[in-house]
Amino acid sequence: MSFDGRLLSNISVLAAIVHSGSFARAAEALSMSPSGISRAVGRLETSIGVRLFDRTTRSVTLTDEGRMLYGEISPLLAGIGDAVNLTSGASTAVRGRLRVNVDTYFSRRMMAPHLSRFLTLYPEISLELLVRDQLGDLVGEGFDIAIRFGQPPSSTLIARKLLETSTVTVASPDYLSKYGSPKTPSDLIHHFCIQMKSTMTGLPMEWEYTLGKTTMPVKTTSRLLVNESGTLIGACLAGVGIARIKASGVKDLIAQGHLVELLQGWRGEKFDLYALYPSRHLPPAKVRAFIDFVSEFLHEGAPLSD
Structure with a gap:
């Protein structure tokens, strides 16, 4: 043709x-x-x-x-x-509208504190930051880039790993003063644990801990099941129970004493954060600028990084 x-x-x-x-x-x-x-x-x-x-x-x-x-x-x-x-x-050349697909946790706990700096650095960018539970169809919905936790899908999308973060087990000082601290993962059966619903299965996410070469799955029960990280953190801060959450978004709350990290000798699951974009060629300047900016604040040693 x-x-x-x-x-x-x-x-x-x-x-x-x-x-x-x-x-x-x-x-x-x-x-x-x-x-x-x-x-x-x-x-x-x-x-x-x-x-x-x-x-x-x-x-x-x-x-x-x-x-x-x-x-x-x-x-x-x-x-x-x-x-x-x-x-x-x-x-x-960093200009125009930039449509970014993100999940709630990255948007609220990691990206939001840095938005002003990004927009100041690139005054000709119009940023459209859209929160989605699922990645969806990046190309079909007209997104320039996605920043998501988890294994990238098998597709034509280009994936660039930005961060590896582990989960931490946390509770508020108020909760611990009332119910005490678990010493081992098996002690969690005697505590109120706030459960998070998996967006993939719709079921409560399983809790698992590793110490050396020993891996211990832990069955938790709870009267509170949530499907959004903001609600999970808010309920934990209010003393409702013990929560498990990605360390990259709560280090500031732990450093400020609002949350206390528990079971520190035991490692939780790890999650990778990826930038995904629909191109096998060089990405446009605005996409490169956004990826570089996110990578920078994730690794600059700020309280929100891991």
Whole structure:
């Protein structure tokens, strides 16, 4: 298939629809009519011989072929933008809207205290930080990058490991004054433990401890089951019970004496934090800048890092 300027124009329309979430908003962003947007998509679908969007009266989603195409062309379009910015002598190529997919724990406990510094450092960035329980379809939903805990999915996404953090067992001083401290993991059966629901299984997450070469699974029971880390921390601070949580987000609370770390000789599970982005090419400047910034504050020795 020969290349011409109309192909690039139609591909730009595709990208605008993905980023805005609808044909109407894409038309507004590109100063085109809705019918012009539809015609551009139709020409693109005809030229490559596949349907790119599933369209209903309420939603627009990429087909599998559309996701594949967008995953390949989005870094190329970003690269063109970076090249234009650099060639035109712009003060920085780190500009435009940056859509980031994160979980609640990273957003509230780790990223939020640093947002002001990031926005000050990059004044031409418009940051859209969206909290999701699941990673979802990064390409289909128009995200530039995701920062997530856990093993990266088997996909075309590029994964860069940013941090390894372990879990810690904590309780408030008020709880410990009433009920005492567990000396070994097996003592937890006699305590109130706040359980966290797994987003994968919907069941309470299992607690497991390691000492040397010995690994001990611990069965806990509780009258409180939560599915969100902010509620878990809040309940623990209020003295409801003992909680297990990623160390990277509660070191400040432990240092300030609001929480007390328990069972320190026993190691909990480890979790890896990854940056994920839909490109097998060099990521755009705004994505590189965000990854570098997150990596920096995670390792600069601040209270929130691990």
